[in-house]
Amino acid sequence: MEALLDTQGLLAGYGAAPVLQGVDLTVRAHELWAVLGPNGTGKSTLLRGVLGMLPWTRGTVRLLGRERARWDARELARRVAWVPQTFEPAEGFSGLELVLMGRSPHLGLWGLTSERDVALARAVLEELGVAYLADRPGEELSGGERRMLLLARGLVQEPALLLLDEPTAFLDVAHQVGALARVRARVDSGLGAVAVLHDVNLAAAFATHVLLLRDGRALAQGPVDTVLERERLEALYGLPMEMALAPSGARLFAPRAR
């Protein structure tokens, strides 16, 4: 199966010194990669580097089999969606209109949305349990409501590859689980996804694979069940950790408080 994303030896940064120091990552359809690591370690930089949004990157980045530099931006936006950490909605747009912006790479010459586009946007809002946001003014929304709209915008884009930067930040626990469950359902149907997360237990529950990133390098990467281990998480965060088995069989990780 052709990789949706393939980076080899990715170096990327903003100033003189690289933040990413040679990351290799291959993501295929049916895979949800969680990227875990301490603050400032390069997780968002990895997503931005993949998308070509940084002052400089070295190494190779291939998206759907083609070098990133050879993609036309609009063509790429039909295949790859990015859900950033935050956004400031321009004034005067409703929740539905903000979500519909995800359809723009698919629209024709005049940029007019069709009934199908609107139906799709409403269906995604419904699926995420936030249909009530459709008619709300974007600038009035809370942090969590904005996050749900960002995710909805990424999903209506109908990408082959979805890149999510902390999609669960600001969400209550029900919306965290709801959002990742919807992403995972699409991954099971053939989407490929990369999600920067801070919650190890959400990664354990929803990811198929994990990349542990520390100081711009991969500490470990691979299938979630083999890579997520207490000792590795201790090395990742520099903190004593505990692991327990829930009655369901799920592994639960927590920092050791004392």
Ligand SMILES: Nc1ncnc2c1ncn2[C@@H]1O[C@H](COP(=O)(O)OP(=O)(O)OP(=O)(O)O)[C@@H](O)[C@H]1O
């Ligand atoms: N626009 C920028 N210009 C210069 N340096 C930056 C810029 N954005 C990020 N950095 C630096 O790059 C490093 C990695 O940042 P990045 O945002 O990738 O970290 P992260 O792992 O996503 O962190 P967090 O978990 O805190 O979101 C940090 O040292 C940060 O200060």
